[in-house]
Amino acid sequence: MKVTMIGSGYVGLVSGACFAEFGAHVTCLDVDSRKISELKAGKVPIYEPGLENLVRENTSKKQLEFTDCYGDFIGDSDLVFIAVGTPSRHGDGHADLTYVYKAARELAKYLRDYTVIVDKSTVPVGTAKNVKRIIATENPEADFDVASNPEFLREGAALSDFMRPDRVVIGVESERAATLLRELYRPLNLIETPIITTGLESAELIKYASNAFLATKISFINEMSMLCEAVGADVHAVAKGMGLDGRIGRKFLHVGPGYGGSCFPKDTKALVRIAQENGTPSRIVESVIEVNEAQKARMINKIRSALGGSESGKKLAVLGLTFKPETDDMRDAPALTILPKLLDNGALIRAHDPKGVREAKILLPESIQYFEDIYTTMEKVDAVIILTEWNTYRGLDLVRIRENMQGRVFLDLRNIYEPERMRELGFEYHCIGRH
Numbered sequence: 001m002k003v004t005m006i007g008s009g010y011v012g013l014v015s016g017a018c019f020a021e022f023g024a025h026v027t028c029l030d031v032d033s034r035k036i037s038e039l040k041a042g043k044v045p046i047y048e049p050g051l052e053n054l055v056r057e058n059t060s061k062k063q064l065e066f067t068d069c070y071g072d073f074i075g076d077s078d079l080v081f082i083a084v085g086t087p088s089r090h091g092d093g094h095a096d097l098t099y100v101y102k103a104a105r106e107l108a109k110y111l112r113d114y115t116v117i118v119d120k121s122t123v124p125v126g127t128a129k130n131v132k133r134i135i136a137t138e139n140p141e142a143d144f145d146v147a148s149n150p151e152f153l154r155e156g157a158a159l160s161d162f163m164r165p166d167r168v169v170i171g172v173e174s175e176r177a178a179t180l181l182r183e184l185y186r187p188l189n190l191i192e193t194p195i196i197t198t199g200l201e202s203a204e205l206i207k208y209a210s211n212a213f214l215a216t217k218i219s220f221i222n223e224m225s226m227l228c229e230a231v232g233a234d235v236h237a238v239a240k241g242m243g244l245d246g247r248i249g250r251k252f253l254h255v256g257p258g259y260g261g262s263c264f265p266k267d268t269k270a271l272v273r274i275a276q277e278n279g280t281p282s283r284i285v286e287s288v289i290e291v292n293e294a295q296k297a298r299m300i301n302k303i304r305s306a307l308g309g310s311e312s313g314k315k316l317a318v319l320g321l322t323f324k325p326e327t328d329d330m331r332d333a334p335a336l337t338i339l340p341k342l343l344d345n346g347a348l349i350r351a352h353d354p355k356g357v358r359e360a361k362i363l364l365p366e367s368i369q370y371f372e373d374i375y376t377t378m379e380k381v382d383a384v385i386i387l388t389e390w391n392t393y394r395g396l397d398l399v400r401i402r403e404n405m406q407g408r409v410f411l412d413l414r415n416i417y418e419p420e421r422m423r424e425l426g427f428e429y430h431c432i433g434r435h
């Protein structure tokens, strides 16, 4: 089976490499020639555990190729995936479909025999039908179907999510297209992965509804954490007690400084727009977004009050800048909201992150000082703030930190340490939703 993957970002590259591993012959296409030359040389421009190896192995087996030219492989492909970016459009929260439609126009010219064009990017309901119209207009002779095959990959765990998914969703208009897509995913039959076939609109909505629901769980528990603080309850106990009910489930009930990343913030906003435009406003998702913004603001207040009412002139060590561990992605990371506010109010910030510093230097104010060594970051500071729960922050030498700090404040905004133990060690320990 021959596959072209248009877009070699997170989604396109992971999906392309995994389909190649499944046995398809895959060509990853990207208009960014520099990225393509790097990939041809075996260099993966993003950090995703296991991806570089998978790309190298499949490139050397010739299962995976790269090109920056639409004319090269599309005519021979059985399936062409569109996996280009759909950022939030400035101002209105809409997903920006410029790149998706551009890809559709470009690829249309090169179609030869029957081909299935599959949307893998997260796109608003109705996009697959628009792609169909664009291709039919550009190339009235083309023999093709469109399909929607949303991805459910978490950054940092994308390979295992692809190889062992909870489900695969295939939105189609024809049995012929469904058969080709099922054939592509056939290796997953071995592990009995449910493959559900729906119409185009349902598949498109499943993706947004899933992300919005997960974001809802996070905002819900973040809101509950405030109540826990007010009444003296422990949010971990509450989450566990709720989550053991199989109808609720334990996952995605971890408190934090607010969800971030390239997906939840953008997709919740897009869903709100889609719902408004269709005359069925989603008040729940609107509130989820509000609660998330409020959570970030609440973290700033928490830090301020832990510092005795003002961060001005205080030296802070911030551990973790990316929106979550095991990624170098800084998009919509809570750090981008929280740190500039602290700096504006006169704090001095020393920061550490295992993978995110390169991006952080571009996106955060210049006055932040970065350190490679975790312990140097915390030397002589008034307070330590854990913003992202990287594994290396879970087993810190706390005695050493306590001795080398100037102050005693430790703000654990991912609740990775035990309050009692931290206080025994002499820290003024603050976390979320527990005392």
Ligand code: UGA
Residues within 6 Å of the ligand: 122, 151, 152, 153, 154, 155, 156, 211, 214, 218, 251, 252, 253, 254, 255, 256, 257, 258, 259, 260, 261, 262, 263, 264, 267, 323, 324
């Ligand atoms: C998310 C979904 O989990 C994937 O299923 C989906 O495919 C992907 O978006 C996408 O649309 O492409 P991702 O953004 O990589 O994946 O990361 P998550 O692990 O879902 O975390 C998102 C944010 O929620 C992070 O900021 C994380 O710290 C936060 N989070 C997550 C919490 O605060 N609490 C939790 O319990 C879980």
